Amino acid sequence: MSDIGAKPAKAARPLSRGGPLDALRFFAAFFIVVYHYAEQAPVSLFSIHPAFGRGYLATDFFLMLSGYVLGRAYGPRFTAGQVDDRAFLLKRVARVWPAHLVMIAAFVALVLATSFLGLPARNPQWYQWDQLPAQIFLIQTWGFQGPSGWNMPTWTLSALLVCYALFPTIWRVFGKIRSPWLALAIGLAIFVAVDAFARAAFGLPSFHLHLRNGLYRAIPLFLMGVLIARLAREVVIGPKLADALAAFAIVGFVALNVVGEYAYPSLALLGLLIFAASGSAQNGWTWAKTGGRLSFSLYLTNQFVGVVWFALQRVLDQKVELHQAAHWVIWAMAFPAAIAFAWVFERLVDAPLQDWLKPRLERFTAGWSRKAERNPSAQTMVTTLP
Numbered sequence: 001m002s003d004i005g006a007k008p009a010k011a012a013r014p015l016s017r018g019g020p021l022d023a024l025r026f027f028a029a030f031f032i033v034v035y036h037y038a039e040q041a042p043v044s045l046f047s048i049h050p051a052f053g054r055g056y057l058a059t060d061f062f063l064m065l066s067g068y069v070l071g072r073a074y075g076p077r078f079t080a081g082q083v084d085d086r087a088f089l090l091k092r093v094a095r096v097w098p099a100h101l102v103m104i105a106a107f108v109a110l111v112l113a114t115s116f117l118g119l120p121a122r123n124p125q126w127y128q129w130d131q132l133p134a135q136i137f138l139i140q141t142w143g144f145q146g147p148s149g150w151n152m153p154t155w156t157l158s159a160l161l162v163c164y165a166l167f168p169t170i171w172r173v174f175g176k177i178r179s180p181w182l183a184l185a186i187g188l189a190i191f192v193a194v195d196a197f198a199r200a201a202f203g204l205p206s207f208h209l210h211l212r213n214g215l216y217r218a219i220p221l222f223l224m225g226v227l228i229a230r231l232a233r234e235v236v237i238g239p240k241l242a243d244a245l246a247a248f249a250i251v252g253f254v255a256l257n258v259v260g261e262y263a264y265p266s267l268a269l270l271g272l273l274i275f276a277a278s279g280s281a282q283n284g285w286t287w288a289k290t291g292g293r294l295s296f297s298l299y300l301t302n303q304f305v306g307v308v309w310f311a312l313q314r315v316l317d318q319k320v321e322l323h324q325a326a327h328w329v330i331w332a333m334a335f336p337a338a339i340a341f342a343w344v345f346e347r348l349v350d351a352p353l354q355d356w357l358k359p360r361l362e363r364f365t366a367g368w369s370r371k372a373e374r375n376p377s378a379q380t381m382v383t384t385l386p
Contacts, residue, residue: 020246020277022292023285024065029295031058032153033302033338040310040334042327051257054266056207059156061270062299063218066160067225068232068274075171075229085168087365092164094361096157096296097138098353099345103300104136107150110308122311125149141214151303155211159218166219170226180231187227191220207263221267228271232278242279249273297350298342305338 035055038045045052077083111127114120121127126149134140135150141158177183198206198216206217237245249272256262256269313330316322322330 019283019285019288020280021065021069022295023288024061024273024277025295026288026291026298028058028062028065029298029302030335030339031055032062032299033306033335036153036302037306037310037331037334037338040306040313041331042324049258050261054257054261054263057257057263057266057270060207060217060221060267061274062156063160063163063221064225064228064267064271065274067163067222067227068229069225070164070167071171071226071229072232072278075226076233078168078171079175084365084368087361087368089164090365091358091361093161094357095354098357099297099300099350100138100151100154100157101136102349102353103151103154103304104132106304108132110304119311122314123149126152141211141218143215144212151300152211153299153303155214156218156299159214160222162215163219163222166222167226170223174227174230180227180234184224184227184231187220187223191224194220205263224271225274228275229278232275237276237279239279239281242276243282245276246273246280249276294339294342294346297346298338301342301345302338305341306334309334309337 032055034045034052035058038052038055074083074088078085107127111121128149131140131149134142134144135154138154138158138161141155142162174183174187177186194216195206198204198209198213202209202213204210206220209217249269253266253269253273256266313327316330317327
């Protein structure tokens, strides 16, 4: 087995805040918000240009980026046996689940309050009580029947939990392949094979599968992210080439999607963009650091903000006759509202929860980590959320 955690001849740039990766995380989350709010515009964005209907690419990018950050930040530590797998997995669950539960509680409170006031939900199929347990425990993509409702974007967290569980096997098996290029090619073959299976079994490409089958979509993309992370550690490029590749990937992605739906070339360019970000010397972007920190909260809360914002807009429409320009302004204001809510949620809910949990988890798992350091040969790898 090759030591994929070993330092390459030319050291890869360390992951850092305020750089391209934080910027990419924020833009991916923001474009997903655009995708979610597109049909609420006075004229659906989907009818203005089909590219707005390809928000699934931002979600796929998020899945790849999750695998990439995990592989870069934690893969070598697992190779060195520095982290206990149980402790790590527990900490990752604790990182995402408390904030998720808060938002589920917010949705439940909203549905109960509007029902009490006699205001039926516009899409009642999203809020079926028998679907709530699967949402609470983040198992809604594990083949369960029913709509994706409640806080719909959390289907990715449901799928990523399985990706995290598979990460030890991914890291171990692909670590036996000496060439990172060959490993990446095998990962690509797996991606193509899973997509072919999805088309044969469900009649849809993997990126258009119903969310209850989201595992078939998430796992190959997560795998590709992990393998891009390995490539970035072992094939280190200079900052000028990295920035040129990033520019090429961005321009190529935009051009492709203006012309038509080219999902797989688009995903390849997004993968190239992730790889290029690893070599960029750009850092110290305060806005990117803030955006990266908000990306998780923005992803988790935007559906709730959209439901409330556009419900209030419909009430206003019933009471006041507004010019179409005013409708566009109100719709556009939903985006700063989503970002502001995410900022408040991160500062007042997510960060305090993590501050409270982290020292307690450290004490609880301290013995596990010491045992792992004493016995690295018994160490198995686990996963994390970036």
